[in-house]
Amino acid sequence: MHVIRGIRGTFQPFWVTLRNMFRKPVTIQYPEEKQQLPERYRARLILTRDPDGAERCVACHLCSAACPVDCISMQAAEAEDGRRYGAWFRINFTRCIFCGLCTEACPTLAIQVTADFELAGRDPLKLVYEKEDLLVDHCGNNNSYNFYRQSGIGVAAPRGTNPGETPPADVKDLMP
Amino acid sequence: MSEMLVTLALILGKLLFIFGVVLFMAAYLVLAERKILGRMQLRYGPNRVGPFGLMQPLADVIKLLTKEDFVPARADKWLFLIAPGITAVTALLVFAVIPFGPTLEIFGRQVPLVVVDLNIGVLYFLGVSSMAVYGVVLGGWASNSKYSLLGGVRGLSQMVSYELSLGLSLVPVIMMARSFSLTDIVMAQQSIPFMLLNPVAFGVFFICVLAESNRIPFDLPEAENELVGGFHTEYSGMRFGLFFVGEYINMVVLGSLVTVFFLGGWHGPWLPPLLWFLFKVLAVCAMFIWIRASMPRLRYDQLMNLGWKILLPLSLVNILVTGAVLLGLG
Amino acid sequence: MIATVMFYLLGAVALGATGLAIIQRNPVYAVIYLVKSIFALALIFYLLGAPLVAALQVIVYAGAIMVLFLFVIMMLEITPTSATQCTAPGWAQWSPVLLLALTLVTLTLLLIGLDPLASEGVPRWHASPRDFGYALFKEYALAVKIISFQLSFAAVGAFHVGMTERRRAQLEDES
DSSP states (O other): OHHHHHHHHHHHHHHHHHHHHTSOOOOOOTTTSOOOOOTTOOOSEEEOBOTTSOBOOOOOOHHHHHOTTOOEEEEEEEOTTSOEEEEEEEEETTTOOOOOHHHHHOTTSOEEEOSOOOOOOSOGGGGEEOHHHHBOSSOTTOSSOOHHHHHOOOOOSOTTOSTTOOOOOOTTOOOO | OHHHHHHHHHHHHHHHHHHHHHHHHHHHHHHHHHHHHHHHTTOOOSOSSSGGGTTHHHHHHHHHHHSOOOOOTTSOHHHHHHHHHHHHHHHHHHGGGOOOSOOEEETTEEEOSSSOOOTTHHHHHHHHHHHHHHHHHHHHHHTTOHHHHHHHHHHHHHHHHHHHHHHHHHHHHHHHHTOSOHHHHHHTTSSSOHHHHOHHHHHHHHHHHHHHTTOTTSOTTTOHHHHTTGGGTTOOHHHHHHHHHHHHHHHHHHHHHHHHHHSOTTOOSSSOHHHHHHHHHHHHHHHHHHHHHHOOOOOHHHHHHIIIIIIHHHHHHHHHHHHHHHHHHO | OHHHHHHHHHHHHHHHHHHHHHHOSSHHHHHHHHHHHHHHHHHHHHHTTOHHHHHHIIIIIIIIIHHHHHHHHHHHTOOOOOTTTSOOOOHHHHHHHHHHHHHHHHHHHHHHHHOGGGGGOOOOOOOOHHHHHHIIIIITHHHHHHHHHHHHHHHHHHHHHHOOHHHHHHHHHHO
16 A cells, blocks of 8 residues: 555656646746735825815825834925915835835824836836825725814814914913 | 877767766756756746746856856865866766767778776776766765765765765666676667666665665755755855766766766667767666655665665675576577 | 877876876875876776776776865865975975885896796786676685675774874764
8 A cells, every 4th residue: 555655746746737737837928917905905105185185194194104114204284274285295115015004193194005027127216106196086986085074174274263262382482 | 109199089089079078068967957947836937037938057157157156264274176167077978988879980080988897897887976076075075064064974984885886786787787898788688678688776776876876865964954055055156066966967877877887878769879868868767856856865774774784685686596597598 | 000109108298297187286286196197097098908998097086085175175274385484395294205116127127037928918808897807706706705805894994093082082972
């Protein structure tokens, strides 16, 4: 019995490899054929807009704090109506590892992943994406979410001018 | 005087022909191996450079030539530089005695299709192939790296062990052909190839040839997943290329030897002799590739057991039986 | 003419390589020089019309014995000795070598002096493997048998000498 198994074990692999030789390879010939990627594939990051067409990003720095390789950086600024936005927003895709932690950290669903993985290039500086490269004209994977409506902060006037609100403290002033 | 010049020119011509054909075959064997292995593993293999990847060997050569020729800091420089050459040259030298066709008649001259028909051709092959081990060992030792040294020591003991059975499995062939000359051995297989007359010797010889060529299932000297690259761990650029090409030249040479000793050389019906020879060599090489795709690597104790406890006694008994049968037949 | 030149060239190579093998401090280099010397000897045998001996010289000495030497050297990891570690050989070490060399030279000179024909060398002849086999196993069969017996005695002796006390006790226990 042992001997029969040994002999079979020696000759069976030859049959398997011979059979495989006449089967169609499973390789996808990449540049010509493309793989059907899953919907939730994590690749290039984008900044989406809310359904009203305004930028979702409020420059809260949570994504850059969550980023394990520190590839996201931004400068926060405040608009006339008191809402925050990113003065500039930069993602260095030469460092990005496409882990998607930034999208999980984002409270406004602004930063999202897309399935576009074809980022390769010869000049690394071209892989540093600025805000205008990242910002898109659609809502990404959620068509209804608007952060300000959910959170209920109806800021209409500059800070401290709403009825019943004290003016903000001037942090650079020593006076009580 | 002119007679001598013509002979010299003929020998030079044959040398150039063999050199070109063998190197060409070695280069395309690499491609063929990669393609066949790929298909057997449900991949395509190289298919980007040129039509069907046919320019891949050229691309490989350009890549290897333009890489840095690196010598490790504490390595033994001269031996490190020489070792790859030993491997490639010994593999090429064996081809001097291999007859690849019957005697041709060109302009009324008898031209044997072999560089030199030595009357000790078999021993010449054994001697030169026993030199091949020095390339592996000295390369491994001179690199001054643990992995290389282990690979070198493994290669050394493996080749020395299997050389015995290799030589002994050829003794029945010599007894049946009654000559050491490879041409005579081919001529003796005019009607029936020795593979059918003495299948045991063929089996032992084939296994030993696999072991001598350091290919799977006997690739312990390089064993990628244990020893990084074995004896050629520290080599780069064209010196690595020489080891690599040497291995494939060796494949062509050993394929031709199997053809000459057991498959009847250039003898065959219908087709011209040269084509028959080429076809048989390629068939043996395809067999090597098929074995590489199908077999796992032996463990070291299994390797030594197979060599000393099975193949050696088997070939000794085979010599006795062959001798008895030949004596009985008169 | 060419053969004579080749003979002297190869002789010089063999002598030089052997000398270098003796004075090398690195054992691996010594083995390589010895292989070179063996090769030169094999070619000399070939030139003198003994192709079979030449082939056997390469297969047995260069291909098997020196490879085993190399194996042992690599396994033992012998480091090359430095000049400070060893002293120059004194008269006690030199005298046997000198005595041997002197004997050899005297014998050669005596042979040439007694038989003037010997200095001209033997006429060139060619031994095919078949002739060699007949000579070895027909004419000198007895001598060959005795030598092979001696080899097996040597093997048994080596086995006996190399056996450790523990192994011997183990064997006695088993029997």
